[in-house]
Amino acid sequence: MSSVQLHEKIPNNVDLSSDQRLQRALEEWQPHFLAWWREMGPERFQEDAIYLRTAVSVDAGGWAHFDYVRMPEYRWGIFLAEPVPERRIGFGNDFGKPVWQEVPGEHRNTLRRLIVTQGDTEPASVEQQRRLGATCPSLYDLRNLFQVNVEEGRHLWAMAYLLHTYFGRDGREEARALLERRSGNPDKPRILGAFNQPIDDWLSFFMFTTFTDRDGKYQLLALAESGFDPLSRTCRFMLTEEAHHMFVGESGMSRIVERTAECLRAGKEPRSAGALDLATIQKYLNFWYSLSLDLFGSEVSTNAAQFFGAGLKGRPREEERYQDHLALEGSYEMDVYEGGQLVPKPIALRSAMNEVLRDAYVEDCQKALGRWNKRLEGTGAELVLPSRRFHREQGMFAGHCFDPAGHEITEEEFARRRDEWLPSDADRAYVRSLMAHPVLEPGHFASWIAPPPRGINGQPIDFRYVRYNEQ
Ligand SMILES: [Fe+2]
Numbered sequence: 142m143s144s145v146q147l148h149e150k151i152p153n154n155v156d157l158s159s160d161q162r163l164q165r166a167l168e169e170w171q172p173h174f175l176a177w178w179r180e181m182g183p184e185r186f187q188e189d190a191i192y193l194r195t196a197v198s199v200d201a202g203g204w205a206h207f208d209y210v211r212m213p214e215y216r217w218g219i220f221l222a223e224p225v226p227e228r229r230i231g232f233g234n235d236f237g238k239p240v241w242q243e244v245p246g247e248h249r250n251t252l253r254r255l256i257v258t259q260g261d262t263e264p265a266s267v268e269q270q271r272r273l274g275a276t277c278p279s280l281y282d283l284r285n286l287f288q289v290n291v292e293e294g295r296h297l298w299a300m301a302y303l304l305h306t307y308f309g310r311d312g313r314e315e316a317r318a319l320l321e322r323r324s325g326n327p328d329k330p331r332i333l334g335a336f337n338q339p340i341d342d343w344l345s346f347f348m349f350t351t352f353t354d355r356d357g358k359y360q361l362l363a364l365a366e367s368g369f370d371p372l373s374r375t376c377r378f379m380l381t382e383e384a385h386h387m388f389v390g391e392s393g394m395s396r397i398v399e400r401t402a403e404c405l406r407a408g409k410e411p412r413s414a415g416a417l418d419l420a421t422i423q424k425y426l427n428f429w430y431s432l433s434l435d436l437f438g439s440e441v442s443t444n445a446a447q448f449f450g451a452g453l454k455g456r457p458r459e460e461e462r463y464q465d466h467l468a469l470e471g472s473y474e475m476d477v478y479e480g481g482q483l484v485p486k487p488i489a490l491r492s493a494m495n496e497v498l499r500d501a502y503v504e505d506c507q508k509a510l511g512r513w514n515k516r517l518e519g520t521g522a523e524l525v526l527p528s529r530r531f532h533r534e535q536g537m538f539a540g541h542c543f544d545p546a547g548h549e550i551t552e553e554e555f556a557r558r559r560d561e562w563l564p565s566d567a568d569r570a571y572v573r574s575l576m577a578h579p580v581l582e583p584g585h586f587a588s589w590i591a592p593p594p595r596g597i598n599g600q601p602i603d604f605r606y607v608r609y610n611e612q
Pocket residue numbers: 263292293296357383
């Protein structure tokens with residue numbers, strides 16, 4: 142097992158001090174990271190003590206340490222999961238060969254692009270969420286927001302480490318550029334669409350952490366299969382943190398739905414009771430789910446085929462779930478446009494890899510919805526996932542209009558009915574008005590969200606998760 146060096150400038154389990162050049166390069170990047178955090182990290186609360194977990198090892202049994210820390214003093218470290226002895230490439234043209242510890246020359250550009258694209262999402266989400274502290278529904282939720290934020294910061298470190306270590310000068314430049322792009326800035330936007338959308342209210346935050354962080358989970362699962370072993374090990378450890386982000390989203394939504402259901406059972410209109418009505422929740426769900434579906438890319442994709450063939454990006458849990466690791470023979474039947482009509486067609490399996498990954502994602506989202514709908518039992522209402530054709534901006538459905546059930550409609554009809562399906566200006570204004578003030582009393586919760594069943598790390602619900610304004 143590799144030893145953990147916690148007391149160095151950059152905590153790590155990669156024996157950083159043995160490579161002075163690399164260590165120096167990362168120590169040079171560190172102040173730029175901190176400057177970025179101060180400028181683009183959470184607004185306010187930076188000087189307050191927050192009850193946060195910090196990764197201190199990669200031991201499944203006890204990898205995290207909980208304590209109060211000020212966010213700029215958070216110990217962002219570099220942690221890779223333990224290597225799997227004798228690991229071999231699990232899919233693609235090089236199936237069965239030993240995994241690569243260095244970047245193969247012919248895959249260098251593709252790998253760098255994959256790492257940069259993943260890395261770019263990490264700081265982007267911190268930027269998107271930076272104003273949420275001002276409207277938090279409780280100290281418990283505020284702490285969860287900051288936990289997600291600091292861990293996205295650590296994920297950025299993980300990707301910056303790979304760039305610095307394996308991609309020489311280009312890697313260093315890319316690592317700097319990760320700190321220079323800005324979510325939503327038209328001149329230097331983040332790479333992917335969903336990561337340029339503002340997250341200005343907590344309904345969006347919980348939808349984002351449910352649906353968009355879950356895209357992250359599936360991208361990480363696919364990259365954890367990579368034949369480039371350092372990337373695989375990095376992603377495997379990131380997945381342990383990612384699980385908490387989805388917990389924050391999914392349990393946050395459950396608690397919102399719980400409040401709504403209480404109102405409905407009591408025969409009250411949720412909005413009149415300071416809660417969120419289901420129609421609004423459904424519209425936010427439609428919005429964030431469809432943006433997150435876009436992140437998987439085109440249904441038919443030569444890039445996806447190339448990533449798979451090259452052994453760079455696989456299918457989640459390749460070894461346990463699939464028999465044919467070459468995927469040269471099978472096909473995937475999907476509806477594609479032909480002469481303006483959608484018709485079922487067999488697509489070569491490798492070219493359908495984005496859709497294979499999206500299928501796994503959709504199935505997982507469906508389970509989350511099932512848990513939310515349990516809260517609604519007895520009210521006669523439920524939430525549904527819209528069709529994957531609805532409101533798409535990437536892939537073959539982009540440029541066409543569909544209703545949430547997946548029927549193709551005209552642009553005029555879509556424009557006319559848009560506000561029934563997606564958040565309208567009035568909905569956004571209502572959500573903002575509901576969340577106008579932060580709730581900062583320990584154990585108190587905003588009217589639109591139920592308290593959680595238990596606190597964090599065995600602490601009570603009314604624990605001071607954020608020592609707000611205490612010196
Ligand atoms: Fe992340």
